[in-house]
Amino acid sequence: MLDIRLAKNSGFCFGVKRAIRLAEETSEKYGKATTIGPIIHNPQMVEKLSRVGVKAVDDIYQITESPVIIRSHGITQENLTILKDKNLEIVDATCPYVARAHEYAISADEENYHIIILGNPTHPEIIALKSRIHSNVQIWDSIEYIEKKEYTKVAVICQTTQNIENLHKLTSLLLPITKELRVFNTICDATNIRQSSSLALATATDLMIVIGGKNSSNTLMLAKLCSELTTTKHIEAANEISKVWFDEVIQKKGCIGLTAGASTPDWIILEIYNKIKAIVGYPNDFAQSIDEIPSYNEEPL
Amino acid sequence: MLDIRLAKNSGFCFGVKRAIRLAEETSEKYGKATTIGPIIHNPQMVEKLSRVGVKAVDDIYQITESPVIIRSHGITQENLTILKDKNLEIVDATCPYVARAHEYAISADEENYHIIILGNPTHPEIIALKSRIHSNVQIWDSIEYIEKKEYTKVAVICQTTQNIENLHKLTSLLLPITKELRVFNTICDATNIRQSSSLALATATDLMIVIGGKNSSNTLMLAKLCSELTTTKHIEAANEISKVWFDEVIQKKGCIGLTAGASTPDWIILEIYNKIKAIVGYPNDFAQSIDEIPSYNEEPL
Numbered sequence: 001m002l003d004i005r006l007a008k009n010s011g012f013c014f015g016v017k018r019a020i021r022l023a024e025e026t027s028e029k030y031g032k033a034t035t036i037g038p039i040i041h042n043p044q045m046v047e048k049l050s051r052v053g054v055k056a057v058d059d060i061y062q063i064t065e066s067p068v069i070i071r072s073h074g075i076t077q078e079n080l081t082i083l084k085d086k087n088l089e090i091v092d093a094t095c096p097y098v099a100r101a102h103e104y105a106i107s108a109d110e111e112n113y114h115i116i117i118l119g120n121p122t123h124p125e126i127i128a129l130k131s132r133i134h135s136n137v138q139i140w141d142s143i144e145y146i147e148k149k150e151y152t153k154v155a156v157i158c159q160t161t162q163n164i165e166n167l168h169k170l171t172s173l174l175l176p177i178t179k180e181l182r183v184f185n186t187i188c189d190a191t192n193i194r195q196s197s198s199l200a201l202a203t204a205t206d207l208m209i210v211i212g213g214k215n216s217s218n219t220l221m222l223a224k225l226c227s228e229l230t231t232t233k234h235i236e237a238a239n240e241i242s243k244v245w246f247d248e249v250i251q252k253k254g255c256i257g258l259t260a261g262a263s264t265p266d267w268i269i270l271e272i273y274n275k276i277k278a279i280v281g282y283p284n285d286f287a288q289s290i291d292e293i294p295s296y297n298e299e300p301l
Numbered sequence: 302m303l304d305i306r307l308a309k310n311s312g313f314c315f316g317v318k319r320a321i322r323l324a325e326e327t328s329e330k331y332g333k334a335t336t337i338g339p340i341i342h343n344p345q346m347v348e349k350l351s352r353v354g355v356k357a358v359d360d361i362y363q364i365t366e367s368p369v370i371i372r373s374h375g376i377t378q379e380n381l382t383i384l385k386d387k388n389l390e391i392v393d394a395t396c397p398y399v400a401r402a403h404e405y406a407i408s409a410d411e412e413n414y415h416i417i418i419l420g421n422p423t424h425p426e427i428i429a430l431k432s433r434i435h436s437n438v439q440i441w442d443s444i445e446y447i448e449k450k451e452y453t454k455v456a457v458i459c460q461t462t463q464n465i466e467n468l469h470k471l472t473s474l475l476l477p478i479t480k481e482l483r484v485f486n487t488i489c490d491a492t493n494i495r496q497s498s499s500l501a502l503a504t505a506t507d508l509m510i511v512i513g514g515k516n517s518s519n520t521l522m523l524a525k526l527c528s529e530l531t532t533t534k535h536i537e538a539a540n541e542i543s544k545v546w547f548d549e550v551i552q553k554k555g556c557i558g559l560t561a562g563a564s565t566p567d568w569i570i571l572e573i574y575n576k577i578k579a580i581v582g583y584p585n586d587f588a589q590s591i592d593e594i595p596s597y598n599e600e601p602l
Contacts, residue, residue: 104481164476164477167476168473168476171472171476171484172469175465175468175469175472175484175486176465176486176493178484178486179485179486180405180483180484180485180486181483181484181486182481182482182483182484183472183476183479183481183482183483183484184480184481185476185477185479185480185481185482192477
């Protein structure tokens with residue numbers, strides 16, 4: 001019988017849940033709020049919050065009134081100073097794990113480490129992290145090469161959504177050329193756990209549907225890793241689903257896996273699950289909440 | 302034509318040269334000196350120094366008179382305190398690279414790191430290093446396993462003669478379970494450089510003769526690594542050489558490689574080179590100094 005399973009630990013992580021809650025509380029209290037950039041990397045959630053008065057602006061100079069919500073990725077030190085200079089009320093929804101990476105960066109900078117950030121240089125989390133470092137800093141974007149110079153003291157700090165394999169690669173390159181290598185493993189456990197649950201499911205399925213923003217780093221990483229194991233589709237919303245994707249799995253009565261990135265709301269996962277149910281021939285067997293979707297316990301299906 | 306080559310960077314390292322020089326200067330000044338344990342791991346050098354009044358004792362309580370030489374491996378904090386309490390004159394010949402590892406250990410201990418020493422728990426260098434750490438410390442002897450607990454702050458310090466591959470293994474095990482991993486790469490460059498020069502020569506030869514104390518860690522490591530590439534004999538002195546080892550290489554007019562550990566004096570290398578010369582049929586072509594032995598420049602022979 002055809003089977004549809006949801007990977008354990010899919011969807012919102014602690015930091016995202018906290019940021020959404022803070023945004024909802026703020027909009028309830030003030031009737032409005034502004035975020036710099038979308039609060040999370042999920043357009044549907046941003047749209048939902050905009051209906052209760054939370055608007056996202058790209059340019060900090062567009063912000064003229066309180067309250068301002070700092071999103072889970074954090075903001076640059078320069079932008080924080082601008083907000084403070086404007087005497088705006090600030091609600092800091094920076095993920096506590098991201099904030100911890102900032103603290104490590106500031107302390108390593110004070111102690112004169114050459115700092116290497118393992119992450120995507122264009123990601124807001126990394127731009128915000130880098131802005132807190134005043135001396136030697138470089139960003140290493142999981143390529144195979146590093147300049148072969150001799151370092152005395154190197155500190156490595158990771159984007160919270162990085163893959164541990166990339167951290168292994170980077171430390172292997174640095175160990176032979178560094179007297180003291182200080183690795184702050186700021187990779188978030190939620191990311192690791194979500195990845196391993198998703199990969200366990202991917203190995204057991206004929207088709208994986210990865211749900212999450214097309215600009216979400218951790219979702220892109222999930223889609224990349226799953227695609228190395230099975231046929232994989234990365235979508236943001238139910239309307240992107242194409243019926244033909246399911247022809248083969250229906251014919252062989254196989255298994256479909258679902259997983260979702262850290263910034264994917266439950267209602268989107270539920271909507272997609274129910275749409276797939278209808279496509280594969282169970283239109284009257286809808287789930288009412290995400291908790292009703294069968295999960296995958298890593299035992300043979 | 303049969304060829305005999307000496308690996309570059311063979312023999313005494315900086316720390317050993319310094320310890321020997323300090324022992325010779327001390328014996329010249331006082332006419333006598335005592336070391337705790339042999340000053341270096343080379344019985345022939347220990348014997349040579351004993352002829353100018355430098356004697357080695359195993360038990361610190363046997364020492365009653367000045368001067369006392371601390372050998373290149375260092376001594377434990379407890380033994381240092383005993384010597385100081387006896388008001389003996391101390392000549393500290395601890396290798397500066399070993400002393401630097403002590404400083405790292407003391408500072409990591411003060412900062413409450415869980416300390417993991419990569420090294421041989423029975424080696425005097427490691428016993429001395431461990432004695433400077435008062436809190437959490439464990440010694441990891443290049444086995445494949447580490448206890449899977451979650452660490453907040455771990456510092457790794459290496460025996461100076463360790464292999465970088467073991468350091469890679471250890472950090473790979475620690476990275477996923479450690480929030481902050483601080484690696485002090487105290488592996489001595491001299492060891493790395495000697496190893497890679499010796500391995501380059503081993504790949505080009507039919508027989509490697511590795512010269513050095515049978516209790517010398519770095520010589521044992523050289524012999525182990527060379528034996529993975531070619532037929533290898535580990536000897537301490539010329540009298541251990543057996544003619545039959547050379548039958549095959551003489552017959553095929555092949556190449557013999559020589560290398561020596563960090564505590565092997567030049568005169569022993571020279572004696573062995575000349576003895577091999579005689580065995581392979583060049584009894585009138587002796588070298589007068591180690592500088593006359595052809596070295597290997599990593600070009601095809």
